[in-house]
Amino acid sequence: MPKQVDHESRRRQIAEAVCQLADESGLEGVTLRDVAARAEVSMGAVQRCFGTKEEMLVFALGHVGEQVAGRLSARLTASPAQSARTALGHAASEVSLVQEERRAEARVWLAFAAQAAVSPSLAEILRSNYADLHKVFAQLITEGCDTPDPERAARTLLALADGLTTHVLIGHLSPTAALGVLDGHLNQLWNERAS
Amino acid sequence: MPKQVDHESRRRQIAEAVCQLADESGLEGVTLRDVAARAEVSMGAVQRCFGTKEEMLVFALGHVGEQVAGRLSARLTASPAQSARTALGHAASEVSLVQEERRAEARVWLAFAAQAAVSPSLAEILRSNYADLHKVFAQLITEGCDTPDPERAARTLLALADGLTTHVLIGHLSPTAALGVLDGHLNQLWNERAS
DNA sequence: ACCGTTCCGATGCGCCCGTATCGGTTCGGC
DNA sequence: GCCGAACCGATACGGGCGCATCGGAACGGT
Numbered sequence: 017m018p019k020q021v022d023h024e025s026r027r028r029q030i031a032e033a034v035c036q037l038a039d040e041s042g043l044e045g046v047t048l049r050d051v052a053a054r055a056e057v058s059m060g061a062v063q064r065c066f067g068t069k070e071e072m073l074v075f076a077l078g079h080v081g082e083q084v085a086g087r088l089s090a091r092l093t094a095s096p097a098q099s100a101r102t103a104l105g106h107a108a109s110e111v112s113l114v115q116e117e118r119r120a121e122a123r124v125w126l127a128f129a130a131q132a133a134v135s136p137s138l139a140e141i142l143r144s145n146y147a148d149l150h151k152v153f154a155q156l157i158t159e160g161c162d163t164p165d166p167e168r169a170a171r172t173l174l175a176l177a178d179g180l181t182t183h184v185l186i187g188h189l190s191p192t193a194a195l196g197v198l199d200g201h202l203n204q205l206w207n208e209r210a211s
Numbered sequence: 212m213p214k215q216v217d218h219e220s221r222r223r224q225i226a227e228a229v230c231q232l233a234d235e236s237g238l239e240g241v242t243l244r245d246v247a248a249r250a251e252v253s254m255g256a257v258q259r260c261f262g263t264k265e266e267m268l269v270f271a272l273g274h275v276g277e278q279v280a281g282r283l284s285a286r287l288t289a290s291p292a293q294s295a296r297t298a299l300g301h302a303a304s305e306v307s308l309v310q311e312e313r314r315a316e317a318r319v320w321l322a323f324a325a326q327a328a329v330s331p332s333l334a335e336i337l338r339s340n341y342a343d344l345h346k347v348f349a350q351l352i353t354e355g356c357d358t359p360d361p362e363r364a365a366r367t368l369l370a371l372a373d374g375l376t377t378h379v380l381i382g383h384l385s386p387t388a389a390l391g392v393l394d395g396h397l398n399q400l401w402n403e404r405a406s
Numbered sequence: 407a408c409c410g411t412t413c414c415g416a417t418g419c420g421c422c423c424g425t426a427t428c429g430g431t432t433c434g435g436c
Numbered sequence: 437g438c439c440g441a442a443c444c445g446a447t448a449c450g451g452g453c454g455c456a457t458c459g460g461a462a463c464g465g466t
Contacts, residue, residue: 042329044239048454058415069454123328130325133318133380134237146383165395171384172392176367179374185328188341189366197367200360204403243424253445264424 027065030055031079034072039120043127046073074137077128080121081145084111088152100160101206104173107156108198111149112177114184114191122181150174161206169205176201222260225250226274229267234315238322241268269332272323275316276340279306283347295355296401299368302351303393306344307372309379309386317376345369356401364400371396 033055037046048069052059066072088110092103109115113122132138154170163169180194189197228250232241243264247254261267283305287298304310308317327333349365358364375389384392 040329042326045329047452060415063455064413126325126328129377129381130321131237133321134235134240139381142381143383146378146381150383168392168395171378171388172371172396175374175378175384175389175392176371177374178377179370179372182324182373182377183341183366183370186324186334186337186341188338188345189370193366194370197363197370200363201367204399208399208402242422255445258425259443
């Protein structure tokens with residue numbers, strides 16, 4: 017076997033380029049040529065890593081999903097002693113990517129979400145990501161507060177986080193306002209049965 | 212002046228075609244040729260109505276915004292005698308386009324939202340639409356329940372509705388589950404201070 | 407040392423995009 | 437009745453796209 021190259025790391029490198037471009041000009045600004053240029057590899061290399069453009073996008077979406085999930089679990093395990101309330105607050109603000117430094121990831125997420133509405137393979141990845149996030153949220157809610165339907169509370173929180181992401185991206189809400197909404201919702205959730 | 216044609220109605224006809232195509236294959240499946248074919252006019256007619264493709268998209272987005280707003284106010288004025296609670300429920304379920312027959316509009320909305328993240332002129336339209344919806348929600352909430360911060364409650368509800376739309380489109384939630392989330396949230400909102 | 411396999415970058419191909427252009431047609435004004 | 441302005445459909449054009457191809461470079465096995 018001649019010339020070995022670490023395919024996996026190259027794929028990640030390309031996925032990173034995809035995300036940068038999707039952040040700058042949307043998913044339709046992601047062309048094989050531009051991706052290759054941004055990743056500083058040749059176009060042929062991109063084609064060898066991914067047989068088709070769709071494959072590349074699927075991998076990139078999985079990549080960002082892993083990043084978000086990784087940051088989330090890192091944040092949860094990093095300081096486990098805190099209350100479930102603050103843990104959930106951190107988790108939710110992590111998932112809704114309202115912080116300035118996550119704006120790029122938010123744009124990438126929105127672009128992929130739109131594409132997923134007409135591309136089953138992308139939708140599949142997104143569904144699996146959402147299922148994971150739902151489990152985490154539901155677990156935290158079950159542990160931390162005695163709301164009657166933790167599953168529904170988790171669905172609510174996840175949808176709220178995504179809606180806030182969208183509204184911040186569009187400019188309808190400021191990041192501060194979004195965080196305020198999130199915090200208020202969590203407070204309401206905590207006081208629900210503890211009147 | 213020779214040959215008069217109703218520009219405005221033709222623009223609406225074209226906007227309708229844009230929505231149909233965006234529903235079927237996303238915004239990037241919207242090409243001038245396909246739009247012209249779907250609207251059953253020539254490509255030249257499309258070009259005369261809209262100087263550029265972006266103009267056409269902006270108009271189409273405004274068009275769907277008007278439709279949603281129109282349906283919303285129609286539903287609110289149609290049966291004004293009902294309680295503010297049910298009025299808000301109807302409004303929210305109307306805005307979150309979870310019903311099967313609104314699926315097309317939902318896909319169109321998501322496609323435009325993603326594009327708006329990188330296109331200021333589209334973002335402008337969306338912001339104005341959201342501002343209107345926010346006013347309606349805030350008004351209903353102020354009238355109907357005595358939550359301490361109606362503005363924030365309105366922001367929460369609007370973001371939640373959008374997030375649910377997205378999740379239903381992707382297939383993470385069923386329309387029924389989404390409606391359940393919405394209803395549960397409104398109940399929580401109503402019981403907040405009425406313990 | 408050399409050989410076959412694997413990787414590489416460049417180039418070509420066919421297609422479709424948005425836009426510009428243009429001759430023909432239709433009609434109101436005089 | 438004709439004339440010019442407004443409209444129409446078709447076609448031309450330059451460019452960028454995704455994908456396929458190919459000669460050569462790089463390297464491990466024997």
